[in-house]
Amino acid sequence: MHQLDTSDASMPFPILIGDIGGTNARFAIIETADAEQVNFPNVRTADFETIDDAIRATILEKSAVKPRSAILAVAGPISDDEIPLTNCDWVVRPRTMIENLGLEDVLVVNDFEAQALAISDLAPEHRERLGNPDAHEDMVASRVVLGPGTGLGVGGLVHARGAWIPVPGEGGHVDLGPRSKRDLEIFPHVETIEGRVSAEQILSGRGIVNLYRAICAADGIAPRYSDPADITSHALAESDPVAVETISLFSTYLGRVAGDMAMIFMARGGVFLSGGISQKILGALRKPEFRAGFEDKAPHTALLSTIPTYVVTHPLAALSGLSSYARRPDTFGVSTDGRRWGR
Numbered sequence: 097m098h099q100l101d102t103s104d105a106s107m108p109f110p111i112l113i114g115d116i117g118g119t120n121a122r123f124a125i126i127e128t129a130d131a132e133q134v135n136f137p138n139v140r141t142a143d144f145e146t147i148d149d150a151i152r153a154t155i156l157e158k159s160a161v162k163p164r165s166a167i168l169a170v171a172g173p174i175s176d177d178e179i180p181l182t183n184c185d186w187v188v189r190p191r192t193m194i195e196n197l198g199l200e201d202v203l204v205v206n207d208f209e210a211q212a213l214a215i216s217d218l219a220p221e222h223r224e225r226l227g228n229p230d231a232h233e234d235m236v237a238s239r240v241v242l243g244p245g246t247g248l249g250v251g252g253l254v255h256a257r258g259a260w261i262p263v264p265g266e267g268g269h270v271d272l273g274p275r276s277k278r279d280l281e282i283f284p285h286v287e288t289i290e291g292r293v294s295a296e297q298i299l300s301g302r303g304i305v306n307l308y309r310a311i312c313a314a315d316g317i318a319p320r321y322s323d324p325a326d327i328t329s330h331a332l333a334e335s336d337p338v339a340v341e342t343i344s345l346f347s348t349y350l351g352r353v354a355g356d357m358a359m360i361f362m363a364r365g366g367v368f369l370s371g372g373i374s375q376k377i378l379g380a381l382r383k384p385e386f387r388a389g390f391e392d393k394a395p396h397t398a399l400l401s402t403i404p405t406y407v408v409t410h411p412l413a414a415l416s417g418l419s420s421y422a423r424r425p426d427t428f429g430v431s432t433d434g435r436r437w438g439r
């Protein structure tokens with residue numbers, strides 16, 4: 097068997113790992129390959145002008161252990177020395193970090209690559225199975241992670257040549273179309289992006305509001321809520337019928353897109369739901385709609401029924417993925433071309 101050449105993948109310890117989201121940034125330090133990671137309190141990105149200021153104030157000035165390298169997961173494409181973040185004003189400048197923060201080596205990866213790394217080795221207590229408890233889990237088959245949050249992130253994870261290879265992409269922007277009679281009533285009212293209903297137009301925080309408004313418009317009802325959290329809380333409490341239908345349909349559509357991704361990757365290793373919203377609507381995802389949407393894939397219903405689905409319940413999943421990679425980079429095929437900076 098050929099091994100991928102990942103011989104240059106290891107980074108010097110202690111390693112700072114960071115999951116930089118639009119609203120929150122979470123950091124931890126791993127002192128050695130065998131040491132427990134030390135987590136730092138959540139940093140709100142709005143509280144610091146730059147990521148360097150945040151790292152200096154919340155980590156370097158608080159920790160006796162000085163990181164020599166950093167692995168950062170960011171939302172957005174990594175194509176240059178200056179990496180602007182989606183949904184926040186921070187710009188990651190690895191060269192400046194190396195000059196100013198005492199780092200020797202900085203690697204920047206995509207946030208859903210980090211989520212994909214996490215699902216390679218998620219302990220049973222950090223995931224909850226949805227639906228078919230007998231679906232067989234193939235330990236080295238491909239997997240997929242989908243995360244509805246501010247946007248809809250999708251990452252694949254493929255096992256090849258003895259390593260786990262994360263596959264970042266823009267799967268959240270695939271088309272989502274009407275399927276049922278009820279969908280045909282609602283879809284004309286869904287707000288589009290340049291005329292198109294992409295999955296993210298519905299399967300995200302603002303998407304929940306978009307779907308809720310579309311149902312109201314289809315039924316000639318005045319909308320009462322504009323915050324996705326209000327819609328999910330009324331749905332879970334069953335205190336508002338439109339909110340209940342919104343989250344029921346959200347679950348169906350999430351199941352349908354998850355099933356599409358499962359077919360694309362032939363993800364016999366499982367489809368994992370991450371992102372802030374999945375955990376918040378876990379009660380709704382346990383109902384039949386999600387799994388029914390997932391399996392409704394003629395002519396491949398039988399295939400889909402054998403694929404396990406999970407909600408990731410790990411509170412810091414992306415960090416746990418980065419941690420696995422930092423400790424054992426040789427077991428992952430993470431391309432570092434154009435994404436790794438050194439002194």
Ligand SMILES: Nc1ncnc2c1ncn2[C@@H]1O[C@H](COP(=O)(O)OP(=O)(O)OP(=O)(O)O)[C@@H](O)[C@H]1O
Pocket residue numbers: 116117118119120121244245246247300301302304324325326328329371372373376
């Ligand atoms: N209880 C809730 N129900 C539904 N949607 C919610 C709820 N609470 C927050 N949201 C929505 O979830 C989205 C944030 O998702 P998430 O927590 O996954 O953040 P994120 O996209 O990972 O970014 P960050 O890491 O910066 O927090 C926002 O659109 C927000 O309005």
